[in-house]
Amino acid sequence: MATFVLVHAAWFGGWCWRRLAPRLRAAGHDVLTPTLTGLGERAHLLDHGIDLLTHVEDVVNVLVYEDLDRVVLVGSSSAGMVITGVADRVPERVAELAYVDAFVPEDGQSLFDLIGPEHRAAMEELVATEGDGWLLPRFAPPPWEEILPRLWEITDPAELAWLVPRLRATPVGHFTRALRLGDPAARAPTRSYVRCVRFPHAGLDRFAERARESADWRHRTLDCSHIPHVTCPRELAAVLLELVPSDRAGVPAGR
Numbered sequence: 448m449a450t451f452v453l454v455h456a457a458w459f460g461g462w463c464w465r466r467l468a469p470r471l472r473a474a475g476h477d478v479l480t481p482t483l484t485g486l487g488e489r490a491h492l493l494d495h496g497i498d499l500l501t502h503v504e505d506v507v508n509v510l511v512y513e514d515l516d517r518v519v520l521v522g523s524s525s526a527g528m529v530i531t532g533v534a535d536r537v538p539e540r541v542a543e544l545a546y547v548d549a550f551v552p553e554d555g556q557s558l559f560d561l562i563g564p565e566h567r568a569a570m571e572e573l574v575a576t577e578g579d580g581w582l583l584p585r586f587a588p589p590p591w592e593e594i595l596p597r598l599w600e601i602t603d604p605a606e607l608a609w610l611v612p613r614l615r616a617t618p619v620g621h622f623t624r625a626l627r628l629g630d631p632a633a634r635a636p637t638r639s640y641v642r643c644v645r646f647p648h649a650g651l652d653r654f655a656e657r658a659r660e661s662a663d664w665r666h667r668t669l670d671c672s673h674i675p676h677v678t679c680p681r682e683l684a685a686v687l688l689e690l691v692p693s694d695r696a697g698v699p700a701g702r
Contacts, residue, residue: 471684521545531628591614669683
């Protein structure tokens with residue numbers, strides 16, 4: 448049995464894994480789906496001071512207080528920043544890092560450093576005009592009802608009715624705060640990159656290519672859009688189950 452800790456991206460919450468998590472549990476594994484501060488059911492905690500380090504601490508505390516060891520830590524999209532920070536903080540508790548169409552930072556980088564100047568400028572404009580200077584309501588000028596069908600291939604009215612009301616503006620500190628990372632040798636021993644090829648993104652392509660060419664990474668592709676845990680959970684579950692370490696992953700610490 449392994450323990451999967453699934454970390455959602457900006458705007459989402461732990462609720463977004465509800466189609467994926469049962470498939471991992473059905474295969475005999477434990478699954479935790481924490482919600483980052485200020486989002487999802489924790490939206491009532493939204494505050495100016497929340498940033499990327501807050502969200503790293505959210506997940507670190509789950510691992511520590513749940514007494515988890517050697518987890519499979521999965522991050523979607525911007526949560527690649529979060530899981531990188533978590534593995535740097537508590538490397539002894541992480542067996543596998545799985546980046547699902549996610550950003551992979553180096554020391555000193557923020558998410559805004561990775562998304563490119565054009566996307567960054569559009570996001571900063573949204574923060575200034577619609578987010579009171581500290582919230583990012585979405586990642587592009589169109590409303591979610593236009594973004595989800597066009598970029599994420601979600602067209603079912605029932606799915607849109609489920610997703611759109613649950614998406615929340617995210618503190619811009621999630622995007623602007625840089626990660627300070629320690630010794631790379633102390634990080635999780637295994638890393639994997641899962642690229643969703645139906646979502647065009649030059650930056651994500653670079654991360655995937657780097658993983659493909661590195662002996663230190665495993666690389667997989669999915670014929671899916673950017674949020675496969677919603678659009679193709681069966682296929683994503685199959686890939687994640689391949690990544691389960693064979694040596695007691697996810698058992699409580701100290702056993």
